[in-house]
Amino acid sequence: MSAGVAPQYAGITGQIENCQVAVFCAYATDTGRALIDRELYLLAVWCEDADRCRGQHIPHSPGEGG
Secondary structure: OOOOOEEEEEOOOOEEEEEOEEEEEEEEEOOEEEEEEEEEEOOHHHHOOHHHHHHOOOOOOOOOOO
């Protein structure tokens, strides 16, 4: 099981699919590239289930664990 996977609308297919929502920020130049930051967004079904979060090593409260 992957963290944050749940049935939700996927714009790429136009259907309800099992998917994750994540945002990435990267920097790229001719001389190199770097990942600046990333964030995984969880639906309420995940946020409200402490056992499910614990099983995927997701901190239960916002900001917990960095």
